Amino acid sequence: MNNFTYDIKTKVYFGKGQISHLGEETALYGKKALLVYGGGSIKKNGLYEEAMKEFKNHQIEVVELSGVEPNPRIETVRKGVELCRKHNIDVIVAIGGGSTIDCAKVISGSVSYDKDPWDIVLDASKVTSCLPILTVLTLAATGSEMDAVAVISDMSKNEKWGCGHPGFRPVVSILDPTYTFSVSKYQTACGTADIMSHIMESYFTNTEGFMQDRIAEGLLRTCIAYGLRAVKQPDDYEARANLMWTGSWAINDLLKLGKGCPWSVHPMEHELSAFYDITHGAGLAILTPYWMEYVLDETSVDKFVDFARNVWQVSPHLEDEYAIAKEGIKRLRDFFVAMGLPTTLHEVGINEEHFDIMAEKASKKLQGGYRNLTKEDVINIYKKAL
Amino acid sequence: MNNFTYDIKTKVYFGKGQISHLGEETALYGKKALLVYGGGSIKKNGLYEEAMKEFKNHQIEVVELSGVEPNPRIETVRKGVELCRKHNIDVIVAIGGGSTIDCAKVISGSVSYDKDPWDIVLDASKVTSCLPILTVLTLAATGSEMDAVAVISDMSKNEKWGCGHPGFRPVVSILDPTYTFSVSKYQTACGTADIMSHIMESYFTNTEGFMQDRIAEGLLRTCIAYGLRAVKQPDDYEARANLMWTGSWAINDLLKLGKGCPWSVHPMEHELSAFYDITHGAGLAILTPYWMEYVLDETSVDKFVDFARNVWQVSPHLEDEYAIAKEGIKRLRDFFVAMGLPTTLHEVGINEEHFDIMAEKASKKLQGGYRNLTKEDVINIYKKAL
Numbered sequence: 001m002n003n004f005t006y007d008i009k010t011k012v013y014f015g016k017g018q019i020s021h022l023g024e025e026t027a028l029y030g031k032k033a034l035l036v037y038g039g040g041s042i043k044k045n046g047l048y049e050e051a052m053k054e055f056k057n058h059q060i061e062v063v064e065l066s067g068v069e070p071n072p073r074i075e076t077v078r079k080g081v082e083l084c085r086k087h088n089i090d091v092i093v094a095i096g097g098g099s100t101i102d103c104a105k106v107i108s109g110s111v112s113y114d115k116d117p118w119d120i121v122l123d124a125s126k127v128t129s130c131l132p133i134l135t136v137l138t139l140a141a142t143g144s145e146m147d148a149v150a151v152i153s154d155m156s157k158n159e160k161w162g163c164g165h166p167g168f169r170p171v172v173s174i175l176d177p178t179y180t181f182s183v184s185k186y187q188t189a190c191g192t193a194d195i196m197s198h199i200m201e202s203y204f205t206n207t208e209g210f211m212q213d214r215i216a217e218g219l220l221r222t223c224i225a226y227g228l229r230a231v232k233q234p235d236d237y238e239a240r241a242n243l244m245w246t247g248s249w250a251i252n253d254l255l256k257l258g259k260g261c262p263w264s265v266h267p268m269e270h271e272l273s274a275f276y277d278i279t280h281g282a283g284l285a286i287l288t289p290y291w292m293e294y295v296l297d298e299t300s301v302d303k304f305v306d307f308a309r310n311v312w313q314v315s316p317h318l319e320d321e322y323a324i325a326k327e328g329i330k331r332l333r334d335f336f337v338a339m340g341l342p343t344t345l346h347e348v349g350i351n352e353e354h355f356d357i358m359a360e361k362a363s364k365k366l367q368g369g370y371r372n373l374t375k376e377d378v379i380n381i382y383k384k385a386l
Numbered sequence: 387m388n389n390f391t392y393d394i395k396t397k398v399y400f401g402k403g404q405i406s407h408l409g410e411e412t413a414l415y416g417k418k419a420l421l422v423y424g425g426g427s428i429k430k431n432g433l434y435e436e437a438m439k440e441f442k443n444h445q446i447e448v449v450e451l452s453g454v455e456p457n458p459r460i461e462t463v464r465k466g467v468e469l470c471r472k473h474n475i476d477v478i479v480a481i482g483g484g485s486t487i488d489c490a491k492v493i494s495g496s497v498s499y500d501k502d503p504w505d506i507v508l509d510a511s512k513v514t515s516c517l518p519i520l521t522v523l524t525l526a527a528t529g530s531e532m533d534a535v536a537v538i539s540d541m542s543k544n545e546k547w548g549c550g551h552p553g554f555r556p557v558v559s560i561l562d563p564t565y566t567f568s569v570s571k572y573q574t575a576c577g578t579a580d581i582m583s584h585i586m587e588s589y590f591t592n593t594e595g596f597m598q599d600r601i602a603e604g605l606l607r608t609c610i611a612y613g614l615r616a617v618k619q620p621d622d623y624e625a626r627a628n629l630m631w632t633g634s635w636a637i638n639d640l641l642k643l644g645k646g647c648p649w650s651v652h653p654m655e656h657e658l659s660a661f662y663d664i665t666h667g668a669g670l671a672i673l674t675p676y677w678m679e680y681v682l683d684e685t686s687v688d689k690f691v692d693f694a695r696n697v698w699q700v701s702p703h704l705e706d707e708y709a710i711a712k713e714g715i716k717r718l719r720d721f722f723v724a725m726g727l728p729t730t731l732h733e734v735g736i737n738e739e740h741f742d743i744m745a746e747k748a749s750k751k752l753q754g755g756y757r758n759l760t761k762e763d764v765i766n767i768y769k770k771a772l
Contacts, residue, residue: 001627003401008394014644015389211608211628211635218600225596241387242597245644249597258400258631 001209004257007166010146014175014245016237019047019136022093023054025172029132030090032061034083036104038068038096042138045182051095051136063087065107068096071273071280072103074154077117080107084131094135094170097191098142101135102150105168108133121152121161130167138179140244141191141281143198143251145173153274160274162266175248177240185231188243189339190281192227195247196220197284201263202255204295204303204370209259216255217310222246224311224335231339265291267365268378271358278348285341286348289333290385293326295371301325345385355382387595390643393552396532400561400631402623405433405522408479409440411558415518416476418447420469422490424454424482428524431568437481437522449473451493454482457659457666458489460540463503466493470517480521480556483577484528487521488536491554494519507538507547516553522560525569526630527577527667529584529637531559539660546660548652561634563626571617574629575725576667578613581633582606582718583670587649588641590681590689590756595645602641603696608632610697610721617725651677653751654764657744664734671727672734675719676771679712681757687711731771741768 013021026033033055042048055062065080083089084107094104109127110117120126137145144150148169153160183191203216223246226239233239249255268291269283296304305321308314308328318324333343342348359378366373373381399407412419419441428434441448451466469475470493480490495513496503506512523531530536534555539546569577589602609632612625619625635641654677655669682690691707694700694714704710719729728734745764752759759767 001401001624001631003404006398006400012392014392015387018389208624210611210624211605211632214604214607215601216604218602218604219597221600222597238387238594238596241644245387246597258627 001258002207006253006257008146008169008252008254010170010252011172012146012175012248013172015241016176016178018174018176019050019054022051022134022136022174023058023060026055026060026091026093026134027058029134029171031059032063032088032090034065034080034087034089034092034107035062036065036068036080036092036094036096036100036107038066038100040066041182042095045179047095047136047138047179051093063089068100068103070099071153071160071277072099074118074121074152076103077106077110077152080104081110081117084111089131092131092133094133095138097137097139098144101133101144101170102142102152104133104135105144105150106152106163109165109167118154121163124163124165127165127167130165133168133170135170135173136179137173137175137244139183139187139191140180140240140247141194143195143247145170145175146248146252149251151270155277158274160270162270175244177237177244180240180244181235183234185234185340187279188230188234189227189341190279190285191247192223192230192243192281192339193285193336193341194281195243195250196223197265197281197288198250199223199255200288201266202260203307204264205259205261206370207259207261212255212257212259213306214310219246219250219255220311227335227339262365262367262369264366264370264373267362268381271362272345272350275354275358276348276350278350282342282348285336286343286345286385287381289329289336289343290381292329292332294377294381294384296322296325296329300371304328345382352383352386355379358382387644388593392639392643394532394555394638394640396556396638397558398532398561398634399558401627402562402564404560404562405436405440408437408520408522408560409444409446412441412446412477412479412520413444415520415557417445418449418474418476420451420466420473420475420478420493421448422451422454422466422478422480422482422486422493424452424486426452427568428481431565433481433522433524433565437479449475454486454489456485457539457546457663458485460504460507460538462489463492463496463538466490467496467503470497475517478517478519480519481524483523483525484530487519487530487556488528488538490519490521491530491536492538492549495551495553504540507549510549510551513551513553516551519554519556520558520560521556522562522565523630524565525573525577526566526626526633527580529581529633531556531561532634532638535637537656541663544660546656548656561630563623563630566626566630567621569620571620571726573665574616574620575613575727576665576671577633578609578616578629578667578725579671579722579727580667581629581636582609583651583667583674584636585609585641586674587652588646589693590650591645591647592756593645593647598641598643598645599692605632605636605641606697613721613725648751648753648755650752650756650759653748654767657748658731658736661740661744662734662736664736668728668734671722672729672731672771673767675715675722675729676767678715678718680763680767680770682708682711682715686757690714731768738769738772741765744768
């Protein structure tokens, strides 16, 4: 286990009706809030109204930034920064999924930065201060509600980058699983795949971290137990609650501290969504099993046996360790299929056209990870996934 | 899953040499520190000197309270409170195991309370403010370094009580596994049993919490993988590191939030140490398997099957669920034996003499838990454990 500093100060209100804490908590951080949200579904389900009531009851003045995109755009960040400056905003409240929260994070760190926020996306060490962020989560997927990372796209350049800063971590997050009842079957499946990928990115590393890996396996088992249940019965509270809380712990740092390294599949997927704007979780579901098959060899087989045995309860009585490892990978793919996710790039409209440039960009982020993958390796994995 | 608020703000510096952060972190909270420690082993292993150097380098004035007992006494708390008042202490630094940290906690909450600190032990809601607490941990066991609970004894009355307050949670804890290399085999085993008991207390509850239970199983597996290794090879860093970090997560609240209820075995054990001053972990190791056998019935057998299968990898091919459940309990007892722990009360010098009064007191704390145990139930469990 490597040395690390654990410092996760997000306060989480978890459960039905916890929105009742939004006003009092926001008021602790200021009187003028920027409310950030997406396409307006929160106006349909009553959440917008509830939030506004909370703000009103605590005399909080609200400025709105709506229309944050899935795969949030730098243009929207810029708009938010301007609003914060114009209205002297004290605190940012993001209501939505990871895209909305990520957008809020980069806004929060860019208000005091006098150049373009895209600089922050490329190098978050330029952040000098952040406005505090509160979140109300409506989708179990990215874990942005409890982590210090944001992913922002510039579609004009086909660029999608992740950046992180301690000040990005929300000070308060409200996690009410009932807000995810209305998430579609497909988005529920994509969110579950995203959560599972976060866990696996911290699981497949080269540094020993027995405890972290056992927790990771427990979280993966939770996704497996409840992912399909939530797809089949959207208002299953236990399923939604377990997925939501697992989503936060998948990526809030606990799993990686002491053993982390650069991720493996996310960089390859980010190129897919940067070029094709596909749903991130779908891209991960497609690529992950192919990546696993590609890196399975004598140096990794023991880890894949752990994965198969401890996560998927694969029998130890198969003919050899490779059979066990492959059965684990097969079960992962089967699970994604059962949830209704795609398993090939063709299914989401991607062909070989941009493989070269996508692989070129992805491979730069893949050095020092579980396995060093070259541009050619990435092209091979993309081709297998076609 | 029940509603809950998660709020664990302790910053943890984990790993070799992290003491180098003690001065800078203490200085954030003030200029005058009360240094609390135990019997002086920190003077032998150089830790005292390292800490004093840190304080000196950051111009922190130090007042010392040494000699905190295992099963810390209210008399020592009273002494600490007087020192804090006399010297206008800003911040408390506890260096040691759970006893030292627990003592520091009740001191921290009693300085601003004008009556006897024992009132706080009996009812922590009387706390109006706490001095900030930093800890340097030297024993993996109680988890006090990251939780909000303290256990204090008044041996003049054979009383041992736990109390909790949000202000008791350390603001910073330094966890350097090398500080536990010198912990004796027996104390290592007792500490491991204590950690496992904390996990099991949150595992055996009546509220569904699938994710929490899977994490709990992973933490138990970590104790099993490394407890014996640390006993056999005291300077095994991975073993000490895994036990130390697991000890914090066993009880910092994550496992219980959403599903917690009053604990089962701790109240029965607290009476043993209150009357006989035995090591807490040893008492837990003795009682836990007997408690499990006592509460195993048709209403609990499924949970014990989970425990056997997921924690101990008991084969599903035994004749029936009770056989699987019992095999899990047997493996737990065998594990304690392998670590050199006692399995009967006689071995630690306890006979029937005080069973009546101990059971009377314990049973009052056992209502609303996994199983409601009457005084007679507790006497029966004590008798089986003789």
